[in-house]
Amino acid sequence: MSAFDMSTEGKDATGWLGEYPQWGKGNMVANLQQSQDFKNAGDTVGNYAQSLLNWQLQNYPTLDQTKAAGQTILPGVDAAIADQKANLDQNMVNYSTVTPSWQTATNINNNLQQLEDANNHTTADQNQLVDDAYKSQTGRETAADQSISGDIAKTYGDLASSSGSTYDALAKAGAGAYDTAQSNLELLKPGGEAAAAQAARAYAPAEASSLARMQRSGIDPNSPEAASALRQVDVAKGRAMDDQLEATTASYVNSKNALTLGAQAQQQDLALGKQNSAQQLAEQKLGASTQEQTRTLLAQNGMDAQKAATKLGISNTSYTRTADWLSQSNNLQTLYRAMQQQDWSTVSGMLKDFNNEDLTALNLQMQQYQLGAQAQTSQLTEQDKQTAALLGLSQQDYANMMAEQGMALNWGNSSINPANITATNAAANADWAGKALVGVGGSLLSAGLTGGLAGSGVQSTYPGMPGTAGGTVPPIDYSQMIWS
Numbered sequence: 001m002s003a004f005d006m007s008t009e010g011k012d013a014t015g016w017l018g019e020y021p022q023w024g025k026g027n028m029v030a031n032l033q034q035s036q037d038f039k040n041a042g043d044t045v046g047n048y049a050q051s052l053l054n055w056q057l058q059n060y061p062t063l064d065q066t067k068a069a070g071q072t073i074l075p076g077v078d079a080a081i082a083d084q085k086a087n088l089d090q091n092m093v094n095y096s097t098v099t100p101s102w103q104t105a106t107n108i109n110n111n112l113q114q115l116e117d118a119n120n121h122t123t124a125d126q127n128q129l130v131d132d133a134y135k136s137q138t139g140r141e142t143a144a145d146q147s148i149s150g151d152i153a154k155t156y157g158d159l160a161s162s163s164g165s166t167y168d169a170l171a172k173a174g175a176g177a178y179d180t181a182q183s184n185l186e187l188l189k190p191g192g193e194a195a196a197a198q199a200a201r202a203y204a205p206a207e208a209s210s211l212a213r214m215q216r217s218g219i220d221p222n223s224p225e226a227a228s229a230l231r232q233v234d235v236a237k238g239r240a241m242d243d244q245l246e247a248t249t250a251s252y253v254n255s256k257n258a259l260t261l262g263a264q265a266q267q268q269d270l271a272l273g274k275q276n277s278a279q280q281l282a283e284q285k286l287g288a289s290t291q292e293q294t295r296t297l298l299a300q301n302g303m304d305a306q307k308a309a310t311k312l313g314i315s316n317t318s319y320t321r322t323a324d325w326l327s328q329s330n331n332l333q334t335l336y337r338a339m340q341q342q343d344w345s346t347v348s349g350m351l352k353d354f355n356n357e358d359l360t361a362l363n364l365q366m367q368q369y370q371l372g373a374q375a376q377t378s379q380l381t382e383q384d385k386q387t388a389a390l391l392g393l394s395q396q397d398y399a400n401m402m403a404e405q406g407m408a409l410n411w412g413n414s415s416i417n418p419a420n421i422t423a424t425n426a427a428a429n430a431d432w433a434g435k436a437l438v439g440v441g442g443s444l445l446s447a448g449l450t451g452g453l454a455g456s457g458v459q460s461t462y463p464g465m466p467g468t469a470g471g472t473v474p475p476i477d478y479s480q481m482i483w484s
């Protein structure tokens with residue numbers, strides 16, 4: 001047996017107290033190995049999680065990438081915005097083709113002015129027609145009055161002339177008849193030829209009878225006997241003529257007086273008849289003229305009244321048209337204001353549409369961007385979850401490492417006392433080297449245990465990893481990560 005070997009007594013002294021530290025050491029070494037495995041696994045998972053975080057920082061989505069992601073999720077936004085803008089632009093183009101309000105108001109005002117001019121011309125024309133008709137009627141009435149008055153004057157003039165001529169003819173005829181009667185009366189004038197002829201005719205038979213007797217007696221008509229006989233006849237004839245003259249003179253005077261008085265009475269009657277006829281004709285003419293003047297005055301008054309009524313009707317119609325024109329002109333002002341307000345409302349509405357289109361475009365683009373951002377945020381969130389899960393696994397690994405180190409420390413601590421007792425019991429039988437080792441054994445064991453815990457760090461978790469001594473760290477399936 002060498003000097004360095006333990007004596008048989010020393011070996012026996014150690015007994016089971018010597019075996020327990022060896023058993024505890026074995027468990028401690030196993031725990032330390034397990035702790036190292038957990039540390040390696042925690043470092044691997046932690047390093048991978050850190051690489052993922054670095055990758056996130058280096059590949060954080062840009063605005064263009066976010067916009068592109070939104071366009072992928074919500075395509076057609078740009079086309080919809082373009083279409084909406086094109087529609088609004090087309091509405092503006094279509095609106096520009098609508099007749100402006102001022103042009104419409106100007107056209108209506110021109111029409112109203114034409115209507116007013118037409119009304120004025122119509123009123124003037126109607127008044128002129130009334131004046132012309134009145135003038136024509138007055139002219140015809142005047143001509144008719146003059147014609148009727150002329151006819152009355154001519155008719156009654158002709159009647160007066162005819163009546164005068166008639167009375168003059170009657171007077172002339174009466175005078176002629178008087179002259180004839182006078183002449184005839186003069187024939188019956190005593191001592192006149194008529195009386196002589198009458199006496200001659202009265203004594204002609206006696207004279208003839210005397211001559212016939214003398215012829216029968218053979219007396220020469222030229223004889224004194226014949227002359228004496230004839231003289232007797234002439235004396236008787238003269239006596240008879242004187243008697244007749246006396247008788248006829250009174251009759252002649254009476255006839256002469258009666259003829260003269262009759263002629264005078266006839267002339268007086270004719271003169272009075274002529275005067276009465278002229279007076280009657282004058283009265284009839286005056287009545288006819290008065291009647292004609294009355295008719296003319298009534299006709300003139302009727303035409304004046306008709307003219308006044310017609311012109312009043314024209315004036316009323318013109319007033320009504322003017323009032324309607326003024327009403328339409330006022331309505332035009334109201335309409336023009338309404339059209340301007342409508343234009344303002346339309347333009348305002350179109351501007352609002354353009355503004356709304358801009359807002360809609362911004363909202364669509366924002367919505368599109370937000371969808372891209374949400375998708376990227378969801379992806380980053382998922383990455384963060386996986387990174388957090390990896391960090392959790394790493395922390396669990398480190399926690400498990402610390403737990404294994406604690407268990408190893410516990411095994412080491414629990415093995416120190418039996419080892420010291422064994423060393424003390426075997427000290428008497430131990431060689432000097434054994435004693436030396438026993439003296440430093442506790443210190444070395446303690447140093448070994450504490451040295452094994454020096455690598456502790458971040459606490460971590462790793463689901464499914466065994467927490468007992470002798471366990472193994474399962475491999476990580478990196479194909480399940482979202483980074484590639």
